[in-house]
Amino acid sequence: MSVVVRFAPSPTGFLHIGGARTALFNWLFAMHCKGKFLLRIEDTDRERSTDAAIKAIFESLKWLELNWNEEPVFQFARASCHAEVAHNLVKEGKAYYCYCSPDELEKMRKDALEKGLPPRYNGLWRDRPVSEAPKGIPPVIRFKAPTKGKTVINDITQGIVELSNSQLDDMVLLRADGTPTYMLSVVVDDHDMNITHIIRGDDHLTNAFRQYHLYKACGWDVPQFAHIPLIHGPDGAKLSKRHGALGAEQYRAMGFLPDAMKNYLLRLGWAHGNDEIISIEQAIEWFDISSVGRSPARFDMAKLTNLNAHYMRISSNERLLKEIKPLLKEKVKDDVLLENGLKQILQGMDGLKIRAKTLVELAENSFFYIKKPNFDAKNGLLSKPISSSKVEGAYEAQNRSVLDIHEGHLRESQISPKPHEDSSIEATNKFAEEIELRKIKSIENHVKNGEQSIQNLKNFLQLVESLSSFQNIESEIRAYCKNAGMKVGDFLYPVRIAIVGCSASPNLFEIMGIIGKIETMDRVQNYKNFLELI
RNA sequence: GUUCCCAUCGUCUAGCGGUCUAGGACAUCGCCCUUUCAAGGCGGCAACACGGGUUCAAUUCCCGUUGGGAACGCCA
Numbered sequence: 001m002s003v004v005v006r007f008a009p010s011p012t013g014f015l016h017i018g019g020a021r022t023a024l025f026n027w028l029f030a031m032h033c034k035g036k037f038l039l040r041i042e043d044t045d046r047e048r049s050t051d052a053a054i055k056a057i058f059e060s061l062k063w064l065e066l067n068w069n070e071e072p073v074f075q076f077a078r079a080s081c082h083a084e085v086a087h088n089l090v091k092e093g094k095a096y097y098c099y100c101s102p103d104e105l106e107k108m109r110k111d112a113l114e115k116g117l118p119p120r121y122n123g124l125w126r127d128r129p130v131s132e133a134p135k136g137i138p139p140v141i142r143f144k145a146p147t148k149g150k151t152v153i154n155d156i157t158q159g160i161v162e163l164s165n166s167q168l169d170d171m172v173l174l175r176a177d178g179t180p181t182y183m184l185s186v187v188v189d190d191h192d193m194n195i196t197h198i199i200r201g202d203d204h205l206t207n208a209f210r211q212y213h214l215y216k217a218c219g220w221d222v223p224q225f226a227h228i229p230l231i232h233g234p235d236g237a238k239l240s241k242r243h244g245a246l247g248a249e250q251y252r253a254m255g256f257l258p259d260a261m262k263n264y265l266l267r268l269g270w271a272h273g274n275d276e277i278i279s280i281e282q283a284i285e286w287f288d289i290s291s292v293g294r295s296p297a298r299f300d301m302a303k304l305t306n307l308n309a310h311y312m313r314i315s316s317n318e319r320l321l322k323e324i325k326p327l328l329k330e331k332v333k334d335d336v337l338l339e340n341g342l343k344q345i346l347q348g349m350d351g352l353k354i355r356a357k358t359l360v361e362l363a364e365n366s367f368f369y370i371k372k373p374n375f376d377a378k379n380g381l382l383s384k385p386i387s388s389s390k391v392e393g394a395y396e397a398q399n400r401s402v403l404d405i406h407e408g409h410l411r412e413s414q415i416s417p418k419p420h421e422d423s424s425i426e427a428t429n430k431f432a433e434e435i436e437l438r439k440i441k442s443i444e445n446h447v448k449n450g451e452q453s454i455q456n457l458k459n460f461l462q463l464v465e466s467l468s469s470f471q472n473i474e475s476e477i478r479a480y481c482k483n484a485g486m487k488v489g490d491f492l493y494p495v496r497i498a499i500v501g502c503s504a505s506p507n508l509f510e511i512m513g514i515i516g517k518i519e520t521m522d523r524v525q526n527y528k529n530f531l532e533l534i
Numbered sequence: 535g536u537u538c539c540c541a542u543c544g545u546c547u548a549g550c551g552g553u554c555u556a557g558g559a560c561a562u563c564g565c566c567c568u569u570u571c572a573a574g575g576c577g578g579c580a581a582c583a584c585g586g587g588u589u590c591a592a593u594u595c596c597c598g599u600u601g602g603g604a605a606c607g608c609c610a
Contacts, residue, residue, distance in 0.1 A: 008610090009610095010609080012609085012610075042610060044609090044610075045609060045610065047609090048609075102607095105607085105608085109606090109607090112535090112536095113535060113536090115535090116535050116536070117535075117536065118535075118537070118605095118606055119535085119606060119607095120536095120606065121607095140608055158539070161538070161539080163537075164537080167536080167537055167538090167606085171607090172607080172608050175608040177608080181608065181609085181610090182609070183610095201604095202538095202539070202540095202603090202604070203603095203605070204605090204610095205538065205604075205605075206537080206538065206604080206605045209538095229539085229604095230604075232602090232603075234545080236602065236603085237602090237603085238603080267546065267547075267559085268546065268547095269546085269547090271547050271548065271558095272548095273558085274547090274548065274557070274558040274559075275558090275559095276546095276547095276558075276559050276560085277559095293540095293547080294539070295540045296539090296540070296602085296603060297545085297547090298546080299545095300545050300546065300560070300561085302545080302560060302561055303545070303546065303559080303560045303561080304560095305560090306561085307560085309572095309573090313573080351572095355572045355573075356572090357572095474569095477569090481569090487569080488569045489568085489569040491569080492570075493569085495569090496569080496570060496571095502570095502571090503570060503571080504570055504571035504572080505571070506571080506572085507569080507570090508569060508570075509569080
């Protein structure tokens, strides 16, 4: 029998990181077994399901290249089908009508809790004759779960898990308004879709026991289960928005590559010896759900970032250029300027890509190829420093575009906050303060070394002017520095700022070669003028 | 509260009774390289939660304790 798996998100929000991993594991398993990977949208909750969420889920899966077979199934469209199953079960005496009001149920749970019992439905209407039914109250249909014995599930990742049937209660199959509940819908859909393996989060493990009996009552084969552990936040608690429960789309916006994302997610709870970098082809070959770990893993932004940097380094220059083009386009209105800059960026890409960890960072660090640094004497250097209040979380910091903050102004080193393992507000604020200090320090350095910088720039201009060929600039500068008893780095420090607008950049000689003599001279002249004014 | 699941460096993990003075990766620290920043190279710090068994031998098996997590809806 060939393998059929499914990913079944409910469209009540974006595809979060845990969902993405579940989808990945399903997909990988299907690919490994040469089976099918189906998609089902569980939209039976009409209140909370949105079209925007459905769209976001599709987009995220496409971004991750987790392509599904066949048309997606929309669960709500099959509601009448599910209801029919419930009614049949009533006819067969395997389910019954229950007339309890929500208030009664709440009281029931409260009482049970007070007695130290699990807060569950007590089977009040299970054996009560329908003749006792109160008038005018629409009933729900409840499933008659077994009360004696135990249920055993042989879960592919969890192993053999047993549950005493006394723990089961009579779950609602059909609501008072006639619509099916999740418990009913999943079972009917999974059966109708011929799902052979259900791979999902282990928060569904207890549901599996209840669903098991529903399959049996319907006379259907029970699929194989594989309940994979959930992903936790850096603090070990459930993943919350504060630390990583972002939508896949947001990781995309932060400049992560789908390859990096998948590699990271794959290694969360699963390993193949000491292999860390695993291509998708290898993953398909090696993956098996039975070796997925049973302990929950914590989400670690630093590792994801590291992996992303790796995948950027091995990406082709053309691909990276394509990826950052939209980001740059947002900042540059002039098409001619943009296209020219893009050409230069491609030439300098080898130097740029090893210095960036995300596409956003790459775009920012490439910006100087498009536009000259804007030294504004009136407003002064760094007139708009980042205020620490702006940085509320490491993820926001990661997201922050230096270009947004002070486009064209001097940037003191690449301000690319490293994602800390500790993403608490305190740690983040401390980090923001450090950035602030670094910036202040850099301004002080400039004022202190202003005279020296101006002198260096003058000498640089003179030297370039006297050059017979701009090609020889590196050797000429080295010779010049040797003569003057100066360190090349010291001499070039202000030149770098003049050209790039910041004290960190790829190889300066390479950059000068790409932008050319005229542009080089122009930028240096600008900066010199600026320094002389302040 | 009840039930279920989990427990190796800060994090992700390798380990499937002797190979373990516990391996790798990320993070971190130091050195080298170097025009800056990276990348790269080399090295350092760092873990078997605890207590009982079983065994000639436990990180590995069993039982408890502790600590985490999940489920207990007319949500999915």
